[in-house]
Amino acid sequence: MTAMIEVTGLTKRYRDRVAVEDLTFSVPEGEILGFLGPNGAGKSTTMRILTGYLPATSGTVKVAGFDVFEDPYEVKRRIGYLPETPPLYPEMTVRGYLKFVASIKGVRRGQMATELERVAHATNVTEVMDRLIQNLSKGFRQRVGVAQALLGNPPVLILDEPTEGLDPTQRAEARQLIKGLAGQHTVILSTHILSEVTVTCERVLILNQGRMVAFDEIKKLAHALGQGDQTSLEDIFLKLTAAA
């Protein structure tokens, strides 16, 4: 398996504050990586650097072999990104918005309708397509944000808390959707809901105060901590993030 995402020695400093320190990991093609950590651990910062929104202080990030800093255009073509706050224009309708995003992502006019149909169906927003985004509930806004990331069918998806603001039913649907992405897509998924990670991801990366405290398969982590298979991810998480 080739690595789709390769991060080496990634560090981000804001003046005197270190947001991310010396982060090294790689994600093979088709894998879903769970990205965990308490609030302020540097998850969103890392994701912003991976997508080329923020520059790193040092270290390199490669997506599909392209360096984010040297070749941002090639990297951006291959990434679908849902930021922490869904980037929505409240004055636009869902359809107008998705059309706009599809066109800047290079979806051809002939395929526009099919592509909109596909992502709207996958994220279950077909019924609100002609409503203004400002009138949507939080759950719908979040799903429109996910729909936007799926447009153009990019090989890499970076989703910052995609299930935030969804009710339990919608969350289950979102989980199914994300699970279905495995194989064809390489996904980095951050969330606070640990049970979700256990279901959707094979491996997890746990960040605490900008440092990587664990990067392994969930099962192996449980063993490494000297506990049995019954250990929940929650226990692992609490143990690893409390130490520092």
Added chain:
Amino acid sequence: MRNALAIARKELGIYFSTPWAYVVFTAMLGISSFFFVNLLATFKEVQSLARMYGWARLPPEYAMFKNLTDGIVVQLWDVIAVITLFVAPFLSMRLFAEEKRNRTFELLMTAPVRPWEIVLGKYLGGVGVIWATLGLTIIFPITLSLFGSSESGTALEWSTVALGFCGLLLWGATCLGVGMFVSALTESQMLAAFLTFAVLLPWMLLRGLAQSAEEPWRSIANHLSFSSQLSTLSRGVLDLKALVFFASVILFSLLLTHRTVEAQRWA
């Protein structure tokens, strides 16, 4: 280019789906109608004086009221240029500031779009709406040509009117360029509008402000001042120097905005 056009279309769509564009249209038409009616009244008064005493006995500054083109349209273009200076900051303020506040800037910056396409697209969208605002004022010369008359053929000298109007469009595009650059510097729309205004107004008045300065500063200020460059254009004179001046200000604003957007990648 395709991306720039998509962004321009989006900008125009948003302008017309919020009250802003309509508020600006109303303000522009309302204020300029007020001046138009006033100019008409003065025009009529001077004309009747001239009929009584003859043009030769009136003060020389009344001479412009001999015809509708110089007496009304050219004066009106000058007034509209000043109104534009006041409304342009309200149209340009949201261009970048709102994207940053809304967090949609992250979408534009992580989409496969080059920074110059973002800048150009936003600029074209903004210019579209300010030209729509200025376009409304063409009804004044049209009204004059429908109801006015003159001793020498048509009521208006259309070439003068049209050139003056094009000058006005160029002026609008200039204000918007400066405003867009300021908008790229901040997250706050109010601050962007205020700063734009704080840049445009002294620049407009530079000639007056530098009246007491010594040479060569006075000449330099004279050349750089918006009002001196505008004065030839609104009179319908095809002044290459003024065209180059405004085109340079626009280009410079676009370049600075591009640098600002690009700097995001390095910050």
